[in-house]
Amino acid sequence: MKLIAGLALAASVVPFAGAQTLTVDHLTQSQLIEKARDLDERAKGPDGASSKLNEYPNHFTMIALRHQDGRAEVHENYADVFFVVQGSAKLLTGGTVQDGNTVSPGEIRGKSVLNGVETTLNQGDIVHIPATVPHQILPQGGSFLYFVIKVKEK
Numbered sequence: 001m002k003l004i005a006g007l008a009l010a011a012s013v014v015p016f017a018g019a020q021t022l023t024v025d026h027l028t029q030s031q032l033i034e035k036a037r038d039l040d041e042r043a044k045g046p047d048g049a050s051s052k053l054n055e056y057p058n059h060f061t062m063i064a065l066r067h068q069d070g071r072a073e074v075h076e077n078y079a080d081v082f083f084v085v086q087g088s089a090k091l092l093t094g095g096t097v098q099d100g101n102t103v104s105p106g107e108i109r110g111k112s113v114l115n116g117v118e119t120t121l122n123q124g125d126i127v128h129i130p131a132t133v134p135h136q137i138l139p140q141g142g143s144f145l146y147f148v149i150k151v152k153e154k
């Protein structure tokens with residue numbers, strides 16, 4: 001009994017270590033699509049457009065829109081988790097980055113991914129890309145709207 005009481009006390013003292021907030025965030029699909037309307041003009045370039053939604057202790061969330069092929073990306077410290085809201089795209093992962101440059105600490109961009117594995121992403125799909133793995137998104141037949149979780153791995 002003493003042990004159980006001790007565990008209960010410990011649990012109540014540190015419910016979620018490191019949590020900034022206990023707010024529960026819920027976004028419906030139509031809310032995500034509404035947020036993407038603001039991105040439409042900016043999404044025409046090779047970097048597409050994105051908007052940060054929420055920030056948490058080890059991850060943050062974004063909505064991202066692309067109208068054309070993206071550049072190759074490598075994130076040294078962050079994994080990408082994508083959830084496809086609308087559209088479809090080819091995703092190239094692995095391989096090597098052609099003409100890569102460090103554009104900010106831990107962030108490499110390049111012209112394209114060479115010899116990557118090709119995956120087709122459709123609405124409703126989820127993909128996890130570990131930190132350091134090159135990737136490139138090529139929208140197919142129009143716009144590609146996706147929700148992103150950037151998870152700090154390092």
Ligand SMILES: [Zn+2]
Pocket residue numbers: 073075080135
């Ligand atoms: Zn990325």
